[in-house]
Amino acid sequence: xxxxxxxxxxxxxxxxxxxxxxxxxxxxxxxxxxxxxxxxxxxxxxxxxxxxxxxxxxxxxxxxxxxxxxxxxxxxxxxxxxxxxxxxxxxxxxxxxxxxxxxxxxxxxxxxxxxxxxxxxxxxxxxxxxxxxxxxxxxxxxxxxxxxxxxxxxxxxxxxxxxxxxxxxxxxxxxxxxxxxxxxxxxxxxxxxxxxxxxxxxxxxxxxxxxxxxxxxxxxxxxxxxxxxxxxxxxxxxxxxxxxxxxxxxxxxxxxxxxxxxxxxxxxxxxxxxxxxxxxxxxxxxxxxxxxxxxxxxxxxxxxxxxxxxxxxxxxxxxxxxxxxxxxxxxxxxxxxxxxxxxx
Amino acid sequence: xxxxxxxxxxxxxxxxxxxxxxxxxxxxxxxxxxxxxxxxxxxxxxxxxxxxxxxxxxxxxxxxxxxxxxxxxxxxxxxxxxxxxxxxxxxxxxxxxxxxxxxxxxxxxxxxxxxxxxxxxxxxxxxxxxxxxxxxxxxxxxxxxxxxxxxxxxxxxxxxxxxxxxxxxxxxxxxxxxxxxxxxxxxxxxxxxxxxxxxxxxxxxxxxxxxxxxxxxxxxxxxxxxxxxxxxxxxxxxxxxxxxxxxxxxxxxxxxxxxxxxxxxxxxxxxxxxxxxxxxxxxxxxxxxxxxxxxxxxxxxxxxxxxxxxxxxxxxxxxxxxxxxxxxxxxxxxxxxxxxxxxxxxxxxxxxxxxxxxxxxxxxxxxxxxxxxxxxxxxxxxxxx
Numbered sequence: 268x269x270x271x272x273x274x275x276x277x278x279x280x281x282x283x284x285x286x287x288x289x290x291x292x293x294x295x296x297x298x299x300x301x302x303x304x305x306x307x308x309x310x311x312x313x314x315x316x317x318x319x320x321x322x323x324x325x326x327x328x329x330x331x332x333x334x335x336x337x338x339x340x341x342x343x344x345x346x347x348x349x350x351x352x353x354x355x356x357x358x359x360x361x362x363x364x365x366x367x368x369x370x371x372x373x374x375x376x377x378x379x380x381x382x383x384x385x386x387x388x389x390x391x392x393x394x395x396x397x398x399x400x401x402x403x404x405x406x407x408x409x410x411x412x413x414x415x416x417x418x419x420x421x422x423x424x425x426x427x428x429x430x431x432x433x434x435x436x437x438x439x440x441x442x443x444x445x446x447x448x449x450x451x452x453x454x455x456x457x458x459x460x461x462x463x464x465x466x467x468x469x470x471x472x473x474x475x476x477x478x479x480x481x482x483x484x485x486x487x488x489x490x491x492x493x494x495x496x497x498x499x500x501x502x503x504x505x506x507x508x509x510x511x512x513x514x515x516x517x518x519x520x521x522x523x524x525x526x527x528x529x530x531x532x533x534x535x536x537x538x539x540x541x542x543x544x545x546x547x548x549x550x551x552x553x554x555x556x557x558x559x560x561x562x563x564x565x566x567x568x569x570x571x572x573x574x575x576x577x578x579x580x581x582x583x584x585x586x587x588x589x590x591x592x593x594x595x596x597x598x599x600x601x602x603x604x605x606x607x608x609x610x611x
Numbered sequence: 612x613x614x615x616x617x618x619x620x621x622x623x624x625x626x627x628x629x630x631x632x633x634x635x636x637x638x639x640x641x642x643x644x645x646x647x648x649x650x651x652x653x654x655x656x657x658x659x660x661x662x663x664x665x666x667x668x669x670x671x672x673x674x675x676x677x678x679x680x681x682x683x684x685x686x687x688x689x690x691x692x693x694x695x696x697x698x699x700x701x702x703x704x705x706x707x708x709x710x711x712x713x714x715x716x717x718x719x720x721x722x723x724x725x726x727x728x729x730x731x732x733x734x735x736x737x738x739x740x741x742x743x744x745x746x747x748x749x750x751x752x753x754x755x756x757x758x759x760x761x762x763x764x765x766x767x768x769x770x771x772x773x774x775x776x777x778x779x780x781x782x783x784x785x786x787x788x789x790x791x792x793x794x795x796x797x798x799x800x801x802x803x804x805x806x807x808x809x810x811x812x813x814x815x816x817x818x819x820x821x822x823x824x825x826x827x828x829x830x831x832x833x834x835x836x837x838x839x840x841x842x843x844x845x846x847x848x849x850x851x852x853x854x855x856x857x858x859x860x861x862x863x864x865x866x867x868x869x870x871x872x873x874x875x876x877x878x879x880x881x882x883x884x885x886x887x888x889x890x891x892x893x894x895x896x897x898x899x900x901x902x903x904x905x906x907x908x909x910x911x912x913x914x915x916x917x918x919x920x921x922x923x924x925x926x927x928x929x930x931x932x933x934x935x936x937x938x939x940x941x942x943x944x945x946x947x948x949x950x951x952x953x954x955x956x957x958x959x960x961x962x963x964x965x966x967x968x969x970x971x972x973x974x975x976x977x978x979x980x981x982x983x984x985x986x987x988x989x990x991x992x993x994x995x996x
Contacts, residue, residue, distance in 0.1 A: 278768075285772055290784065298789025434662065437987055441980035443931045445938045445951070446972045449958050453965045464961060548777045553938065557958060568939070571783035579783075586777045594775075 272599060279591045283584070290583045291334050294576050300326055303574045307381055324358075337378065337580065339371025360384045372584065378577030382569060387581045390566060395585065397470060398551055398562035401481060405547065409486040409493065410540060416490070417497025418532065422524055424502045433498065439491030444553040448484040455480060466558040481558045485550050489543050493536055500535035504528045534604045541597035545590045614694060617701045617710055626712050626723070632679040637671055653919075656992040663988035669981025673974075676727055677734040684724035685709045688948040691719045700966050716953075716967040717960060725948040726970040732949040733978065736860070737929040740867040741922060744929075746807045747868065748875025749918075753906040755876070756883025767880070770873035778870055778932065779939075785866040786942040788859075796862045800845045803868050808837035817904040863942040867929055878921055882914040889913075916993040923986035927979040934975050950975040 293299075303326075304317040312320075321327050323346050328336075335341030345365045361379035370376040377387035413436075420432035442450075456464035463477040504510065505528055513523045552564035559565075563582070570578040617625070627634075644667075648655035657663035676683060692704055695715035702711045713722040755763040773781075790796060811833040819826040843854030844861065856864070886892065887910060895905045936942050937951020938958075945952070950971040957968035 282768075282772055282775055286775060289772075290780075293784040293790075293795075296789065296793050296795075298792045299787070302789060433987075434984075437983045438980055441927065441983050442976050443934060443979075445934060445954055445958070446976050449954060449961065449968045449972045452958075452961050453968065457961060457965050545775075545777060549779045549935070552779045553935065556939075567780065567783075571780075571787075583777075583780050586780060587775055590775045590777065 268599075268602070272595070275595050275598070279595065282591060283587055286587050287338075287580065287584060288334060290580060291337065292330070294574070294579055295326075295330065295333070299574050303381065303576065306573060335371075337371050337577070339369055339373035339376070341369075341371075342367040343370050361386050377581045377584075380570070380575050380578040382573040382575040382578065387577050390578065391563075391581050391585065394561065394563045394566040397560065398555070398564065400473065401478075401485070401551065401555075401560065401562060402547065404478065404482045405485045405489075406540075408482055409489050412486070413490040413493035414497055414533070414536060416494040417536065418501055418524070418529065420494070421498035421501025421505065421532070422528075424505065429498075432494070436491035436494040436498075439487050440495070441491075442487060444484050444488055444550045445557065447487045448480070448554060448557045451480055451484055464558070466560040470561050481554045481560055484557075485547065485554045488550060489547065492546075493539055493543065496539040497532065497536045501528065501532040504532045507531075534601070537604060538597045538601050541593045541600065544593040548586055548589065614698060614705065615703045616699065617703065619701070622701045622710075622712050625710055629683050629685065629712070629723075630676070632682050633672060633675040636675040636679070637668065640671055641668065653989065653992060656995075657985070657988055660988050660991070662984050663992070666981050666984030666986075666988055669977055670985055673730050673734060673978045673981070677730040680727050680731050684721075684727040686711075686721040686724040688725045688728040689720065689946055693719055695719045695721075697964055713970045714964075714966040716956065717964075722953075722967050722970050725953055726950070726974050728948040729950045729953060729971060730974065730978075732943075732947065733930055733933060733975075736864060736867070736933060737926050740864055741871070741926045741929050743803055743807065743864075743868045744872040744875050744925065745918070745922060746810050747803055747872040749879050749911065750806050750810050751872075752876040752879025753883055753911065756880040757887055757902060757906050757910070759884075763880070766876070770876045773869065773873045774877075776870075779935065781870055782866055782932075782936060782939070782941055785869065786862055786936060791858050791862060796858075796865050797845060799865045799869060800861055803865060803872075804841050804844055808833065808841065811837065813903055814907050817901060817907055859942050859944065863933070863936060866936075866942070867932055870932065871925060871929060874925070875921070878917065879914065882917060883910055886910045886913055920986050920990045920993070923982050923989060927982035927986075930975065930979050930982075 300321060301317065304320050305312070308317065308320050325333070325344065325346055328344075332341055336343045344367050358379045358381070371378075375388075377391065379385075380387050380390050383390050416432050416436060420429045420436075423429060452464045455462040462480050464480065466477050466481050468474075468477050510523060510527055513527050514520070518526075548564075551562065552567055554560070555562045555564035556568055563585070566578065567582040567586075569575070570582055641664075644651060644655065645658055648658045657667055686704075686709065692706070692715070695702060695704060695711055696719040697717060698711050698715040698719075700712060700714040702714060703709070704711060711721050711723065713726070716722055716725070751766055755766045784790075785796075812830060815826060815829040815833065819829065839849065839851075840854055843849030844856055847855065849855065883906070892905060892909055895909050900909075933949065934951035934954065937947070937949050937953075938955045940952070940955060943949055943952055953971035954968065954975070957964075957971070961968060
């Protein structure tokens with residue numbers, strides 16, 4: 268087991284290295300650097316001045332050198348002030364060092380956000396916290412509801428309850444966040460007026476009034492999928508011999524479902540819920556933009572829209588990490604929950 | 612000048628009447644399928660369940676809407692009539708006396724016509740991109756599952772690499788306007804569009820190796836047709852000027868194929884690993900058939916059930932992805948009538964007007980729902996066998 272986890276962690280590190288390198292390459296394409304230079308200098312700057320800005324801020328160094336600097340295996344060089352000829356800070360708002368230092372992701376320095384004029388860490392981590400709160404409520408709503416729907420539907424395969432709930436869960440998987448968000452806003456904010464169509468005020472304090480719509484919108488897409496997986500697993504369990512034995516022993520249907528079927532039926536949904544996280548990431552971006560909630564998704568869109576290199580790299584590192592760690596947890600957890608599976 | 616309105620009942624009637632070619636098409640196709648359902652194998656079995664009929668009906672509805680868009684839609688999707696800015700549903704356009712059934716949007720365009728024309732964009736890109744993703748996934752998944760070993764390790768690692776990308780980040784990186792100046796989208800397109808040609812060439816080669824009369828015709832057709840489409844799509848150098856794709860549409864296309872082919876790859880690989888242990892594969896190996904013959908003519912036909920179901924679901928998922936792209940304003944032109952862009956434009960103004968937002972959302976939802984229902988009943992029917 269331990270060697271399995273270690274091997275997986277090794278693969279994970281390699282995957283992250285490759286992915287960040289791809290992201291680094293794509294962000295540093297020539298058109299993107301031009302865009303960054305234009306947005307960072309005053310208006311009507313000539314092409315030479317743009318080039319000077321890029322050279323001065325170290326964007327013209329060798330690709331691998333810069334990637335190494337970001338990673339922390341190459342020393343970050345201070346820039347040379349063109350007026351005095353002395354080493355100067357690259358970005359004054361981030362307290363960059365004036366002597367060459369090893370300062371990258373490995374040392375815990377995520378770099379400097381050119382859009383928000385601050386360090387990436389001070390922007391990214393509060394945003395992650397805000398998204399964490401959103402995710403907590405989404406899971407708190409999504410998991411119980413979807414498990415309940417799945418169990419009720421899978422309990423008696425082919426019954427009317429099963430058919431109704433199955434069609435309902437298919438309908439919910441056909442409703443992406445931007446569709447359900449619009450429909451819910453129209454119903455609950457425009458017509459009924461009982462909920463707030465914007466979650467901008469949620470950063471100050473979460474209330475039922477401003478937080479229900481984002482949570483509902485984000486939960487609805489996942490509910491259908493998890494419910495269908497739970498149903499399939501429940502249907503399979505209900506055909507097993509031990510369920511029939513329990514019924515023949517004279518136990519009531521309710522206690523057979525709760526005592527015998529439920530525990531075995533919930534193994535598969537665990538994996539599905541874990542693998543749902545990467546999907547939730549896309550949903551988070553849509554919902555946070557739609558309801559103006561200042562979290563991770565909002566930061567990612569701002570970073571991508573303004574070509575904020577370090578911030579976008581930080582965002583992708585975090586999201587790739589989340590995807591990989593949930594995969595690992597789902598594998599390990601599955602082996603743990605289901606003793607028949609032996610990890611080799 | 613005062614704009615006149617028709618009543619809600621007349622709006623419903625008018626919309627139903629505008630869809631007349633769609634109804635005619637639906638009645639003909641559904642009626643014919645119903646009559647001959649015994650002879651239509653899996654497709655015919657769909658008509659045994661209510662879910663299947665609804666699924667087929669919704670998909671055909673949007674298919675016919677896309678085909679007859681110019682007849683169904685009363686206005687040009689880009690035409691602006693200033694007086695109709697933010698007009699409520701049922702407003703009569705003074706000049707032509709035609710009705711804005713679902714009202715006008717903030718740029719005074721007919722919401723109904725835009726919804727109808729939007730179906731064209733979705734129904735061209737989503738199935739085509741899914742088709743290419745299937746080709747890429749199958750061509751790489753077959754050897755990975757069949758040979759295992761090093762090929763499998765390398766290909767699986769690459770697939771997991773792409774799958775570990777959050778989709779939205781991938782799109783922000785791959786579908787920016789700046790990337791059109793670099794050779795990356797064309798390079799990727801060049802690789803992806805090569806796969807169908809390779810697939811069909813190998814397919815025909817393995818089957819008709821010993822029958823040159825058939826082989827040369829089929830191979831020649833594949834290479835000529837494939838090469839022609841390839842030249843038109845990747846280099847935009849179609850000698851006959853028929854096949855043409857806008858650079859930004861090519862970019863979207865490539866990004867969507869890139870994002871969804873690893874998923875197909877994983878499914879195909881899993882199916883192949885399961886099927887290769889069957890007796891008929893062992894029989895073919897004993898006969899001395901070549902590995903690619905076994906993969907393409909023994910394993911692949913027996914994996915078609917799950918693949919068809921997955922293709923249906925995947926078209927729906929690709930539609931959602933296209934909507935996401937439109938919602939973030941990536942790739943598609945800002946005035947494009949596709950549903951995602953329309954939802955983006957309308958959702959910013961929900962506080963003042965809600966009518967431009969509802970038609971595209973419901974259209975997108977119903978199309979994906981139709982595909983999901985179709986996939987669900989296909990899965991149920993293929994399990995019965």
